[in-house]
Amino acid sequence: MGAIYYGTRTFSKHVGYFGPVQECVNCQRSYKKAYVKYSSWFHIDYIPIVPTKTVYFKACPVCGHGVELKSKEAKAEMAGGDDGSQVLTPHVKHVLSKKPKGIMKADNSYELWLKDEVSGEDILIAGDVEKEVIKSLKKERGYKKVPTEKVE
Ligand SMILES: [Zn+2]
Known part of the structure; x- marks a missing residue:
């Protein structure tokens, strides 16, 4: 049992x-x-x-x-509804060049960005953080599928 x-x-x-x-x-x-x-x-x-x-x-x-x-x-x-005039797309960057070399070092080379699809501006939400921080930010903001892009 x-x-x-x-x-x-x-x-x-x-x-x-x-x-x-x-x-x-x-x-x-x-x-x-x-x-x-x-x-x-x-x-x-x-x-x-x-x-x-x-x-x-x-x-x-x-x-x-x-x-x-x-x-x-x-x-x-929220009764008026979301008119769709504001579109912000979250995305994650894993900056490989900032990744620590030592195995035991915490990998704080993740960044969370928000792309303003109307103005085209990409806004940094959190930088130099660990994957766990990204995970809790996603949970806090209720984001579901957030693509991760590897950046050299
Ligand atoms: Zn603010």
């Missing part, structure tokens, strides 16, 4: 960009806010059984500065 694991798991999902274009008080970039849904589920053996809690996070898509919203508030603010 194997052990049964149970507890809660949280899933994150980037829902879209809503509301007016606003200058971020933290990074001074002007974008519509990104809305990320976090849903917690009670799981048994990692299979989600019942939802326990849902919250939203409304944040600057560049620096991540933002606030937590209750489901109801977030839904009201």
